[in-house]
Amino acid sequence: MTPAGRRALRAAAAPLAGAGLALAFPRPGWSALAVPSLAVLFALAGSARPRRAAAEGFAGGFVFFSLLLRWFAAVILEHTPLGGGAAAGAVLASGALLAAGWAAAAWLAARTGPGAALASAAILWVAYERLREAVPAPFPWGVLAAAFAGSAPGRVLARSVGSAGISLLAASLAAVLASFLLRRPRRFAAALGWGAVALAAAAAGLALPAGQRERARVAVVQGAVPAEAAAVEKFEVYAGLTRRAAARGARLVVWPESATGLRIDADRAYRRAVERLAAETGTDILLGSVTGRGSRWFNSAVLVRADVGMATVSAKRVLVPFGEYLPLRPLLGEVPALAAEAGDFSPGASAVLHPARVGRIGALVCYEAVFPGLALEFAREGASFLANLTNDTWFGWTSGPFQHLAHAVLRAPETGRPLLRAANGGISVIVDADGTVEGRLGLGERGVIVADVAPGGGAPVGAAVGRAVAWACVILSFALLVSGVRHDRSGPPRRAPAGLPERPGHPPERPDTAPDGCEHA
Numbered sequence: 306m307t308p309a310g311r312r313a314l315r316a317a318a319a320p321l322a323g324a325g326l327a328l329a330f331p332r333p334g335w336s337a338l339a340v341p342s343l344a345v346l347f348a349l350a351g352s353a354r355p356r357r358a359a360a361e362g363f364a365g366g367f368v369f370f371s372l373l374l375r376w377f378a379a380v381i382l383e384h385t386p387l388g389g390g391a392a393a394g395a396v397l398a399s400g401a402l403l404a405a406g407w408a409a410a411a412w413l414a415a416r417t418g419p420g421a422a423l424a425s426a427a428i429l430w431v432a433y434e435r436l437r438e439a440v441p442a443p444f445p446w447g448v449l450a451a452a453f454a455g456s457a458p459g460r461v462l463a464r465s466v467g468s469a470g471i472s473l474l475a476a477s478l479a480a481v482l483a484s485f486l487l488r489r490p491r492r493f494a495a496a497l498g499w500g501a502v503a504l505a506a507a508a509a510g511l512a513l514p515a516g517q518r519e520r521a522r523v524a525v526v527q528g529a530v531p532a533e534a535a536a537v538e539k540f541e542v543y544a545g546l547t548r549r550a551a552a553r554g555a556r557l558v559v560w561p562e563s564a565t566g567l568r569i570d571a572d573r574a575y576r577r578a579v580e581r582l583a584a585e586t587g588t589d590i591l592l593g594s595v596t597g598r599g600s601r602w603f604n605s606a607v608l609v610r611a612d613v614g615m616a617t618v619s620a621k622r623v624l625v626p627f628g629e630y631l632p633l634r635p636l637l638g639e640v641p642a643l644a645a646e647a648g649d650f651s652p653g654a655s656a657v658l659h660p661a662r663v664g665r666i667g668a669l670v671c672y673e674a675v676f677p678g679l680a681l682e683f684a685r686e687g688a689s690f691l692a693n694l695t696n697d698t699w700f701g702w703t704s705g706p707f708q709h710l711a712h713a714v715l716r717a718p719e720t721g722r723p724l725l726r727a728a729n730g731g732i733s734v735i736v737d738a739d740g741t742v743e744g745r746l747g748l749g750e751r752g753v754i755v756a757d758v759a760p761g762g763g764a765p766v767g768a769a770v771g772r773a774v775a776w777a778c779v780i781l782s783f784a785l786l787v788s789g790v791r792h793d794r795s796g797p798p799r800r801a802p803a804g805l806p807e808r809p810g811h812p813p814e815r816p817d818t819a820p821d822g823c824e825h826a
Contacts, residue, residue: 315349319361322346323368329452330373331707339452343430343479348486350411351422362411366404367397373447374399376703383701403444406433413785423483425785427476432782434472435775438676442626445675449475451711460740463718467771468677473778520757521663523557523690524550524588525727525735528564529751532698539565540575544582546753551586553755557663558586561729562593562604562671562696569594569607569615580614587611589661593670593694596620601651604629606668606694608659617660620653621670623679656682664689664760667722671695674713674726681768684720689760691716693726706732706748714740719768722761 306314325342328335346365350358377399378392387395410429417425430449438445450468453459453475462471526546530539543564550558567575569592583590589610596605596618603620610616624630629650656679659666667683667690674680674693683691693713697706710732717724718740726734731748735756744754 315361318345319349319365320368322349323365324372326365327369327372330447330704331455331711332704334452334455334707334711336452336456339449340475340479340482343449343476344482344486346407346411347414347423347426347476347480347483350414350426351419351483352487353415355412355415358415359408359412363401363404363408366407367400369400369407370403370447371396371400373708376700376705376708379701379703380699380705384699403437406437409433410782413782417785419487423480423487424477426483427473427480428778428781429785430476431469431473431775431778435469435779438678443623443676444626446708446712448472448712450715451708454711454715459715460718462767463715463740464721464767465770466774467719467767467769468715469771469775469778470767471771473774518759518762520759521556522554522755522757523559523663523723523725523735524553524555524753524755525559525725525733525746526550526753527561527728527731527733527746527751529730529749536565536567536575540567540578542751544578546751547582547588547590548586550753550755551588553753555588555755557589557591557661557666557690557725559692559694559725559727560590560592561727561733562694563595564592564729567594568596569609570596570618576615579609583609583611583614589663591659591661591666591668591692591694593696602649603653604650604670605653606659606670606692608661608666610662612662617657619657619659619668621650621673622653622656623673623676624650624652625672656686658683658686658688659692661690666690666692669693669713669716671697674716675709677716677719677768677771680716680720680722681765681772684722684761684765684768688722689762690758691720691722691724693724695726696729697732698730702748710734714742716768719771720761720765721763721767722765723758 322342322345325338329339329342346362349361353361374396377396381387381392381395382389410426410433414422414426414429434445434448437443448468450459450463450471453471459471462474466474526543528539528542528546530542543560547558565575569576569579579590579592589608591606591608594605594607596603596607604624605618605620607618608616656667659668665688667680667686667688669679669691671694674695680691695709697709700706700709706728710726713726714724714734714736717736717738721738723738724734724736726736731746731750733746733754735743735754735758737743737758738761743756743758746752746754
C-alpha cells in the first residue's frame with residue numbers, strides 16, 4: 306500500500322471503529338463488533354504520538370456517541386418546539402462533549418509508550434465509564450457491558466464481576482487483539498492470561514449459589530395508554546390489568562412511572578381508589594407518582610399495601626439532566642428542558658426500601674436503573690427485589706428504549722436480586738436474580754407479566770466486585786496521569802550516543818512495527 310493509502314486508511318479507521326462500536330449496542334445490537342472495534346481504537350492510540358492519539362480518540366468517540374444517542378434528536382423534535390437543525394446540533398454537541406473523555410484517555414495512553422499503551426487504554430476506558438457515573442451531571446450511558454447484557458456470557462459474568470468487570474474484560478481482550486494488529490506477538494501470553502481470567506470469572510458466576518428461598522408470584526403491568534388520554538382512562542386501564550394479575554395469583558403488582566399522571570399524595574380520590582383496588586385484589590401495588598413537600602417536587606415510587614394502604618414513598622435520587630432539572634440554572638435559566646415534565650424536580654436524599662409483603666423492594670425510577678451504585682446500595686440495605694418504574698415513551702420508536710433496557714437488566718445478576726421493570730409503553734420485563742428474563746412486553750403492547758421469582762439475598766457479589774474494579778481503574782488512571790506529569794518535569798531521558806546500545810550489554814531495541822494504516826506517528 307502506498308503511503309497516501311496508509312494515511313487515508315488510518316484517517317478512516319477511528320470513525321469506522323466508532324461506528325462499529327455503536328452498532329454493538331441496541332439497535333441493532335451486534336455485540337460481536339464491540340471487541341474488534343475497540344481493538345482498532347486501542348491500536349491507533351498505541352501507535353501514535355499523544356496529540357495524534359487524542360485527535361483519533363476524539364474522532365472515534367464523536368462518531369460512537371453521536372450514533373449511540375441518535376434517539377436524542379427524536380426526543381427533541383417530539384417534545385420541544387425546536388426544529389431539525391437544532392435537534393441534529395444537540396446530538397452532535399453531546400457526541401463532542403462525551404468524546405472529549407475518549408480524547409483524553411487516548412492522549413494519556415499514548416504518553417505511556419508503546420509497551421504500556423494498550424494495557425493503559427483498557428484501564429482508562431473503564432475509568433472513564435466510572436467517572437461518567439460520578440460527575441455532578443452523570444451520564445453513564447453506553448458502558449461496554451451493556452453491549453453484552455442480552456447474552457448468556459454477559460449474565461454469568463455480571464454475577465461475579467459486575468458491569469465494570471465485564472467492561473474491563475472486554476477492553477482487555479480488545480487490547481490483546483490490538484497487540485496483534487500492531488504485530489506485537491510477544492504479548493500473546495497476555496491473551497492467554499486474560500482468557501484465563503475470563504474463564505475464572507465465568508466459573509465463579511456459575512458457582513455462586515442460586516436463591517433457595519420460597520418463590521413469590523409477582524407481576525408488572527404495561528398500559529400503553531396514549532399520553533393524551535384522560536387520567537381516569539389511564540387509571541381504569543391499570544386497574545383492569547391489576548385485576549388480571551391478581552386473578553393469576555400475583556401478590557405484588559408494579560405500575561410504571563407516572564402511570565396515570567395523578568398525584569397520589571395530593572389527590573385524595575386517586576389515593577382512595579388505589580387503596581381500594583389493592584384491598585379488593587389482595588395485592589400490594591408499587592406505582593410511580595409526582596409527590597411534593599413544601600415548595601419541592603419529587604419523582605417518586607409509592608407503595609400501597611393491601612392491608613394498610615399507602616405505606617412508603619421513595620424519591621428519585623438521580624435526575625435526568627435537562628429533563629427533570631436544568632444544570633447550571635443560573636447560567637441557563639431561560640433554556641427549556643427537553644422532557645414534557647422537565648424543569649424543577651428535587652433529588653431524594655437517601656435510599657428508602659418499600660416493605661411489601663413479598664419482601665423489601667428497592668425502587669429505581671427510570672434513569673436510575675443505569676447506575677450500578679444505586680442498585681448495590683439497595684442490596685446492601687437489605688432489598689429482596691429491585692423495581693424499575695420507567696416511562697420510556699418519550700424515546701419514541703427509536704433505539705432508546707432498547708438501550709435503556711440493556712443497561713437495566715444488568716442490575717439483576719450483579720446484585721443477585723430479581724428486577725421487576727414496568728414501562729408505560731414498553732419495554733417491561735421480569736428478570737430473575739440470575740439474569741434470566743422470565744417475561745417481556747414489547748413497545749406498544751398492553752398486558753401483564755406474571756412470574757414466580759425467588760427473593761434475592763446475601764452479598765451482591767458482582768456489583769461489589771464491579772465497583773471495586775471501577776475505582777481501581779480510576780486510581781490507576783490517576784497514577785498514570787501523575788507519572789506523566791513527573792516525567793514532563795524531569796525532562797526527556799538522556800539517550801546513548803549514536804551507535805551505542807541504550808542499555809549496557811544490550812543492542813538497541815527495535816521499535817514494534819505496526820500494520821498498514823496503524824504505523825507509529
